[in-house]
Amino acid sequence: MKQLSTQAFAAYLDEAREKIRAWMPLSVDKPINFGHQFVVQLASCKATVNIYNGKKGLNPVYSGDSALVAKLQEALGGGATADSATQQVADTAIDGLYAGSDESGKGDFFGSLVVAATVVDGTTAAKLQAAGVKDCKLLTDKKILELEGIIKETVVDFSVLELKPPIYNMRYEQVLAQGGKLNQLLGFGHVAALSQVLSRQQDCHQALIDQFTTSTVNLRELERRFPDCRVRQMPKAESNLAVAAASVLARAQFLRTMDELAVQAGEEELPKGGGSAATECARRLARKLGKEALRSFVKLHFANYQRL
Structure with missing residues (x-):
């Protein structure tokens, strides 16, 4: 309607x-x-x-x-x-190919920003559902890493793009200098990830973005690039299995990079999120490695950094 x-x-x-x-x-x-x-x-x-x-x-x-x-x-x-307990696909009867995108790391002081996109059809969506794929926020880190391989082997196509802290900070400063904000940087990621899979899967005429802004700029850009594809954005879009699978792939890559950064920092583990534990860990690293070294580990525009 x-x-x-x-x-x-x-x-x-x-x-x-x-x-x-x-x-x-x-x-x-x-x-x-x-x-x-x-x-x-x-x-x-x-x-x-x-x-x-x-x-x-x-x-x-x-x-x-x-x-x-x-x-x-x-x-x-x-x-x-959409079953809230299992966050299954919102459009249970997928007609043809369907793409979805989601990001991870947006609210984490430490670590990268990762945006992923997947393409599914009715058959692959059913396999993902049977495997237990759902919104990554409803899964443990262990389960996310277990599902990553299953998703990559099952979906029709996928793309995972990552901005590690040094590049993320550089790109954020560039966007800020041009009058933009974080949502613009996120938008670039979603457009890029979806563009990769849509350019390879030209029979895919539907795409869904997990909504992070009321702006329609990203929709217009994707529809300009792929005029035969209907692109939507929706709150809590992880109820769609293409988006849910993308959320798992994005989080899995984020978790791996967090482990790598912990080794580089000489820490057993780096705190997730943006709470006081993350601030205290950054303060400890600044004393140990120098404040400038934090550029390689954290997102500098977070309020946590201003508290140091």
């Missing part, structure tokens, strides 16, 4: 609200980014539908208890599904 006007979307939500209430009371009824959320709950079980209304059309995404999801879909007349 095409994107609705504000007034038409409000009318659509009113109708959806009444359909759900005719079946069960709503426990949550609220606006969310780019759409609206309805939640129903029965005892400890609940189901959610996020209804997105964007330039690529109206897109209901379901999650939660499978029985309640089925009832919720029936009440609203169907739609895309």
Whole structure:
């Protein structure tokens, strides 16, 4: 369904609200980014539908208890599904080839920024699902590294691009000097990773980006390069197996580089994230190796660096 006007979307939500209430009371009824959320709950079980209304059309995404999801879909007349417990593919019936991209390291003070893209079809998506592929945030580091090889052997195509700290810092300074911000650097990564796989898989006419910005610049650039490919961006897009597989590949590469940097730093392990442990580790390395050496280990624009 095409994107609705504000007034038409409000009318659509009113109708959806009444359909759900005719079946069960709503426990949550609220606006969310780019759409609206309805939640129903029965005892400890609940189901959610996020209804997105964007330039690529109206897109209901379901999650939660499978029985309640089925009832919720029936009440609203169907739609895309995503099991929140397993973060399975949002478009369960993939028609032809489908590409997806995601990044890792964006919120980590130490380590690189990695962007990956994969291309799947219905057969490979089913194999990935059976192997346990899902959003990397729902997996242990050990499982991520185990799944990396399976994904690379299973998907139709993949691309993994990495900016290690020295290059990342140089590129970030260049983007900043041109008036850009981190999202622009992220956008370059997603466009580059998807461009690699789409240029090789010219029969792929659908691509999905895990949304990190409301800007459509990246979509327009990809559609300019690949006019036969419909490119979308969506919050929590890891519910799609192409994006989920990309998230695992990106995180696996990030983890390997973190291990390499730990050896270079003479540390048993480098802290992930951007918390106080990361700041204290950087302070220790600055005393041991000199503050300038941190350029090879951390992202200099993080507030952690300013605290040193």
